[in-house]
Amino acid sequence: MYYDTPSVGKYIGFLKKNRIYIMLLNLIFALGAFSLIDSTLFSSDEGVWLQDSLELKRIQSKDLESLHVTKVSLNVANFDADAIKTFKNLEKSLNAFNAVSQVTSLLSQKHFYNDKYVKDSQLLKVIETDVLNDEELVDFIKSFSTFYTSFVDMDRKKFILYVFTKDSFHLNDLKSRFDIDIEQLSSADDKWEFLIFALIAAFIIMVLFSLTFKSFAASITAVSIIGLTLLFSIAAVQVFMPGISIHIAMSLIIVSISLLDYLYFYYRWHVSQYNSNPSHALMKCLDRNLKPAFWTTIITVAGLAPLLFIDSNVINVLCLSAIFASMIAYILNITLLPAMLSYFRIDHPKVSYGRYCYYFANKELHYKRNYMFIFVFISVIIITFVGYTFLTDANRFISNHNSHNAISFEVMYKDLDTSTIEALYRLENILQRKFDSVEHIESISTTVDKLLDIKKSNLPMDETSLQEALFFINMYGLDVKLIKEKSLPVTIMLSADSKQKADILKWLSTYTVLDLYFSDIDTLVSMVKMKNSQVLLLTVLTAVLIIALFMGLIFRNFYMVVVAFLASTIPMAWFSFAMYMLNLPFSLEVLIAMIISLGLASDATIHFAYKYWRARFYGRTKKHSLEIVFFYGAVPVIIGSLVLAVTFYALSFSSALTLQLIGQYSSVLILISLAVDLFILPVLLLVTDKYLQESIRNIKE
Amino acid sequence: MKIHYSFFLFFTLLLIPLGANEPLISRKKAPLSVALPLLKSIEHYAIIVGNGPIHMYAFIDPVCPRSREFVEMVLENKKMQKSYTYYFFYVELTRFHTNNIIGTIYTEKDPFSMMKKVMVDKSEVPILKEFTSDIQIEMNDISSVARELHIDKRPYLFVVKPKKGDN
Numbered sequence: 001m002y003y004d005t006p007s008v009g010k011y012i013g014f015l016k017k018n019r020i021y022i023m024l025l026n027l028i029f030a031l032g033a034f035s036l037i038d039s040t041l042f043s044s045d046e047g048v049w050l051q052d053s054l055e056l057k058r059i060q061s062k063d064l065e066s067l068h069v070t071k072v073s074l075n076v077a078n079f080d081a082d083a084i085k086t087f088k089n090l091e092k093s094l095n096a097f098n099a100v101s102q103v104t105s106l107l108s109q110k111h112f113y114n115d116k117y118v119k120d121s122q123l124l125k126v127i128e129t130d131v132l133n134d135e136e137l138v139d140f141i142k143s144f145s146t147f148y149t150s151f152v153d154m155d156r157k158k159f160i161l162y163v164f165t166k167d168s169f170h171l172n173d174l175k176s177r178f179d180i181d182i183e184q185l186s187s188a189d190d191k192w193e194f195l196i197f198a199l200i201a202a203f204i205i206m207v208l209f210s211l212t213f214k215s216f217a218a219s220i221t222a223v224s225i226i227g228l229t230l231l232f233s234i235a236a237v238q239v240f241m242p243g244i245s246i247h248i249a250m251s252l253i254i255v256s257i258s259l260l261d262y263l264y265f266y267y268r269w270h271v272s273q274y275n276s277n278p279s280h281a282l283m284k285c286l287d288r289n290l291k292p293a294f295w296t297t298i299i300t301v302a303g304l305a306p307l308l309f310i311d312s313n314v315i316n317v318l319c320l321s322a323i324f325a326s327m328i329a330y331i332l333n334i335t336l337l338p339a340m341l342s343y344f345r346i347d348h349p350k351v352s353y354g355r356y357c358y359y360f361a362n363k364e365l366h367y368k369r370n371y372m373f374i375f376v377f378i379s380v381i382i383i384t385f386v387g388y389t390f391l392t393d394a395n396r397f398i399s400n401h402n403s404h405n406a407i408s409f410e411v412m413y414k415d416l417d418t419s420t421i422e423a424l425y426r427l428e429n430i431l432q433r434k435f436d437s438v439e440h441i442e443s444i445s446t447t448v449d450k451l452l453d454i455k456k457s458n459l460p461m462d463e464t465s466l467q468e469a470l471f472f473i474n475m476y477g478l479d480v481k482l483i484k485e486k487s488l489p490v491t492i493m494l495s496a497d498s499k500q501k502a503d504i505l506k507w508l509s510t511y512t513v514l515d516l517y518f519s520d521i522d523t524l525v526s527m528v529k530m531k532n533s534q535v536l537l538l539t540v541l542t543a544v545l546i547i548a549l550f551m552g553l554i555f556r557n558f559y560m561v562v563v564a565f566l567a568s569t570i571p572m573a574w575f576s577f578a579m580y581m582l583n584l585p586f587s588l589e590v591l592i593a594m595i596i597s598l599g600l601a602s603d604a605t606i607h608f609a610y611k612y613w614r615a616r617f618y619g620r621t622k623k624h625s626l627e628i629v630f631f632y633g634a635v636p637v638i639i640g641s642l643v644l645a646v647t648f649y650a651l652s653f654s655s656a657l658t659l660q661l662i663g664q665y666s667s668v669l670i671l672i673s674l675a676v677d678l679f680i681l682p683v684l685l686l687v688t689d690k691y692l693q694e695s696i697r698n699i700k701e
Numbered sequence: 702m703k704i705h706y707s708f709f710l711f712f713t714l715l716l717i718p719l720g721a722n723e724p725l726i727s728r729k730k731a732p733l734s735v736a737l738p739l740l741k742s743i744e745h746y747a748i749i750v751g752n753g754p755i756h757m758y759a760f761i762d763p764v765c766p767r768s769r770e771f772v773e774m775v776l777e778n779k780k781m782q783k784s785y786t787y788y789f790f791y792v793e794l795t796r797f798h799t800n801n802i803i804g805t806i807y808t809e810k811d812p813f814s815m816m817k818k819v820m821v822d823k824s825e826v827p828i829l830k831e832f833t834s835d836i837q838i839e840m841n842d843i844s845s846v847a848r849e850l851h852i853d854k855r856p857y858l859f860v861v862k863p864k865k866g867d868n
Contacts, residue, residue, distance in 0.1 A: 121767035122854045124726065417862075451726045464733050467860035468726050471757065475774060475781055 008286040012279070012338060019339035026336050030228055033235035050521070051245055051313050053528045055509075059517050062412065064487060067101065067164045069406050069520045070171060071183040074159040079141050079152070081134040087159045088134075090178050094163055094171075102481060104442065104491065105161040106137075106151040110476055111144065112450055124451065124472045150440035150493040162406055162491070164520075183405075197654065201255065201647045202227065208643045213270055217344035222262060224340065225332050229258035232332075233324040237317060244313050249592050249662050250321040252651075256596045256644050256666075257322060258329035260603050261296070263636035265289050265333045269341055271631070273349040282338050288632070292610040293330055296603045299550045300326035303543040303602075314532055315539060318592070322599065357630035360678065365623050367683045375680070376566065383573040389580065390537065405437075405494035407504060408520035410487035416470065418461040421445050423514055424488060434507065437498030443490040444482040447473055489519065499583070502530055536591040540598060544568050547602045555609060557695050559688045563609065567681045568601040571673040589658055593665035597673045600641065604677045607633045612685045617696050622689060626682055634678055641674040731850045736859055739846045740788070746839050748789040748812045750775060751782030759787060760847055760857040761820075762794040763802045769820045771856045776821060785860075789816065791840075792847040794855050800840070804832040807839055 015022065050056050059066055074090050076083035087107070094103050102108075111127040132140055145152050151160050163171070171182050205226065206219035233254045237246060265285050272281035304319040411427075413420045424445040432438050451469040452461065473479055482489065494501060505527055508516060518524055544565065551564035572594050579590065611633050615625035648670065651663025730736070740758045747758075761768035775787055791803040802819065805828050809815040818824045832840075847857075 121765070122726075122856055122858050123767040123771050463862070464730060464736075464859060465726050467755065467862050468858055471755075471785070471858070471860050472726075474784060475778065 015338045016342050022339040033231045036235045070163045072161045073181045075179040084134040084137045099165045102164040126476050221340050225262045226258045229329045230254050232328045236324045254325035257325040260640040261329040263640045267636040273346045278345045292607045297326045297330045303546040307539050361626040361630045364682050379570050382577045386573050386576045407492040409518045412515040435500045437495045437500045439495045440493040559691045563684045564605050567605045571676050589661035593669045597669040601673050604637050645670045750787040753785040755785050756861045757785045757787050758859040760790050760792045760852045762855040763819050764797050765855040768855045772820045790843045801828050805829045807836050
């Protein structure tokens with residue numbers, strides 16, 4: 001229970017005596033773990049998601065080819081001859097890549113026309129945009145911009161190119177030569193980039209810890225504990241789930257869990273040297289943190305373990321990594337950390353901004369009850385609203401905006417006749433009527449429509465006219481990209497600000513009239529993410545409830561269930577509400593960020609509650625108890641949250657869009673979570689004080 | 702050349718919207734059920750190019766610039782000769798007065814080479830003024846089918862994809 005103080009004297013004696021062996025043992029384990037890790041299974045994005053993709057399996061069963069689509073936007077000052085030159089150079093540079101199998105842009109368009117001034121000919125002709133010179137292309141854009149809005153954005157002054165590649169690869173090298181924006185959902189697994197980010201993260205942690213604690217003990221032990229937790233957790237996940245790709249985001253969860261766990265231990269050791277010797281500080285570091293840290297581990301395991309039964313490798317890996325990180329960080333913090341710390345001594349243990357804790361404690365002690373209840377009331381309404389909206393309108397909430405605005409799929413066909421073209425035309429027609437953000441569809445049926453004007457001629461189509469259209473399509477070489485041996489490729493381009501991609505994918509996946517196969521990797525990944533988003537949202541909700549119930553069990557008090565529930569849901573609910581109001585879709589990246597923030601919030605709740613209840617149990621006043629909470633609990637949370645926010649924000653510079661988003665969302669959520677920990681959680685503990693007193697009376701009796 | 706192309710593009714761009722209400726490929730053609738027996742009846746007169754599974758019947762005029770462009774595109778494109786079998790029929794466009802050239806081509810032992818000479822190489826060839834009755838019948842038969850099918854353009858195309866099981 002929170003009022004017991006474990007006796008750790010003998011244990012510390014043992015650790016000190018064997019500290020060199022403990023460190024050596026960890027080094028040996030680290031080497032072993034390093035050799036166990038299969039780096040080929042460590043992936044930045046698509047590899048991880050695609051292992052859950054049933055659609056990919058369908059494609060493979062039909063021997064269809066899956067491609068990556070990358071949207072590249074070239075920014076220009078004006079649509080003049082100079083801009084055209086740059087545009088042509090960019091297209092040429094893209095085509096020069098071996099990996100690029102096709103570039104779809106204004107330059108790949110063939111504009112059909114027939115000589116209306118020569119009325120006695122049936123010969124259709126084309127303007128091939130790639131043979132027009134710069135001035136002619138400027139004229140062409142001016143005359144036909146409305147036909148090619150997917151490739152020329154007149155308002156934003158952009159040329160848009162869709163690059164189809166067999167494998168995922170980086171286009172970032174072109175950024176130095178062209179003013180381009182690249183929208184690439186999946187990127188090549190760049191192990192070097194990951195290594196550089198890991199080193200930068202380690203460097204940021206070392207620098208920030210050195211500055212905060214003015215000691216090398218913090219930076220050295222932090223990097224050791226966090227690094228080893230990362231290494232051991234990854235190895236453990238790979239042992240338990242062999243052959244399964246591991247997402248890099250997993251390492252973010254591990255780092256955040258281990259960093260905060262570590263900080264509670266280290267900080268206590270550091271500040272305890274203010275009025276006692278390092279040996280006594282070591283004792284305090286352990287006896288004050290052994291229990292709350294153990295409970296946080298138990299809560300993580302209990303909250304996430306049920307999710308291991310979900311049939312999704314991605315979710316299993318994420319949950320397993322959080323469970324292992326929590327357990328391994330705990331073991332390292334009570335073995336390796338004291339062993340390492342026993343070598344250090346802090347001469348100036350004062351943490352300069354510790355005095356602000358007393359200021360906060362005083363302010364919050366005199367909180368305005370009405371304001372507090374109004375805030376909690378509004379938060380409960382928001383939590384209810386978010387929950388209700390999710391249950392009734394999940395589509396509005398769950399979607400994937402983490403991708404470019406193109407969808408590629410292939411339609412299987414037996415015979416290229418009127419029925420096939422009509423069926424495809426009908427599908428495209430429904431799509432365009434149902435989803436107003438469908439800007440352009442590139443397919444055999446849209447091209448036939450350009451020639452025959454199917455709508456005006458009315459269905460059914462005339463076989464002779466179709467064959468004539470197909471003749472010109474073949475004659476001008478359009479068949480290469482529009483007709484495959486067994487399938488007809490279709491690419492849907494959505495408007496730049498479209499938010500309907502998820503809905504379109506859902507609608508297409510239930511369309512049974514045609515045999516459809518999503519062929520671009522990015523769409524396949526989007527579909528798996530959408531599916532997993534729903535499961536992961538339920539995961540987060542389940543974890544919140546389990547954590548809240550465990551808090552009630554640990555403190556044997558129902559009100560702690562309410563406190564834990566509010567402390568962990570308020571940051572997520574406000575964040576979700578803001579996203580809803582801003583009409584931002586709820587992507588998987590947000591959910592991963594939420595898991596990280598949930599982990600931090602539950603840790604903080606346990607440590608805060610433990611410290612507050614313990615202080616009150618031993619007869620401290622409310623004010624003194626709150627000061628203890630702030631001094632021993634809030635400072636590590638502030639340091640840890642700020643370090644994590646900065647480190648995660650560094651991910652915004654990653655080339656992978658997923659990592660950029662996880663980094664940005666996590667930073668924001670960590671800061672919201674920190675604000676709740678500092679301003680709401682202590683006040684909630686004060687509100688529960690009277691129930692706590694009853695509980696303390698019962699225990700003492 | 703550049704100026705020429707620019708003018709061409711300018712006029713094309715100008716004229717395309719004028720025809721925007723009309724589909725690029727007109728449906729106002731004789732239905733295949735009517736056209737195909739007639740086309741088959743003159744198939745043996747055709748100059749045949751390619752050996753593809755899909756049949757294209759093309760009515761052309763030897764000096765019409767669009768017909769020449771079309772023949773040139775077909776002869777240059779080997780891939781299209783594998784996908785299509787072209788049956789070329791000559792029918793005069795009255796404003797060109799090409800009956801004698803047509804008769805000359807049909808009179809040649811190798812009408813295909815003559816067609817190439819006249820339409821692709823644009824060579825001067827001696828034009829006959831009188832033809833044998835066979836050639837006359839041949840030209841008349843083709844013209845009569847063209848009239849029946851209301852063939853008013855050159856090239857005028859019928860694309861026929863044989864149904865499975867058809868020869």
